[in-house]
Amino acid sequence: MSRKPIIAGNWKMYKLTRESLATVIALKPLVTNANHCEIVIAPPFTSIKSVADKLEGSNIQLAAQNISGELKQGAHTGEICGDMLYDVGCTHVIVGHSERRQYYGETDAQINRKIRAALQFKLKPIFCVGETLAERDEGRAEAVVSDQIDHGLAELTAESLLRIIVAYEPIWAIGTGRTATPETAQIMHAVIRQCLGRRFGAEASNTVRILYGGSVNPDNIAGLMHEADIDGALVGGASLEAASFARVVHYDR
Ligand code: PGA
Secondary structure, eight states: OOOOOEEEEEOTTOOOHHHHHHHHHHHHHHHTTOOSSEEEEEOOHHHHHHHHHHHTTSSEEEEESOOOSOSSOOSOTTOOOHHHHHHTTOOEEEESOHHHHHHHOOOHHHHHHHHHHHHHTTOEEEEEEOOOHHHHHTTOHHHHHHHHHHHHTTTOOHHHHTTOEEEEOOGGGTTTSOOOOHHHHHHHHHHHHHHHHHHHOHHHHHHSOEEEESSOOTTTHHHHHTSTTOOEEEESGGGSSHHHHHHHHTTTO
16 A cells, blocks of 8 residues: 655744745745655744745645634634635644643544544644653553544544544654654554554555654654655654755655
């Protein structure tokens, strides 16, 4: 089963609009001939439209970092509806990032609603899961991640799974410089795929792309991509600079 890899950059709460534009202007020529993978970047909301205009016709796709769980526009101060994201050029949206779970109290049920909202508005959710260090040390990592998968994808069909991208991001590896080894990541990716297989069948679970995230950089990406069930990366820190992100994109060189 060949799955086209995805390299996605998560800019988090960084970059003013002019900085976002400078980054994509530098990035575009560095990745124009990267046909081996899909490239996605997730700027902050305030930069999305300007970046989208700059990226028209390029091979770089755009993600938002969050979405409202509401299925239509309405009186929800501070929320952003999926149709608004689609309108400004997003094709993807990150859902359930551990920073949103940890600092903003997002629950599995809210994440499930956001995934449904994304699908309704033709956006591909990049659905994040991952355990804390304590959970790993207690031997509960696989149970925690399987649970996040089960609840986050509750009542979805195999057909909708085909439009979802999963990102395994162990919390202890995010922004810490402490990447999971390729072997450790592969074990969890295989667990996630099995979990998806039980719920949605072999065809869907063999098609869905599972990205790894957590201190991915130009030096460790190739080793990770070598593993059978790792289909790409969700990159934070190393995506902020065009040159380092381009090196991650070109992991095959
Ligand atoms: P990092 O972030 O690459 O800086 O560890 C990854 C993420 O949070 O998506």
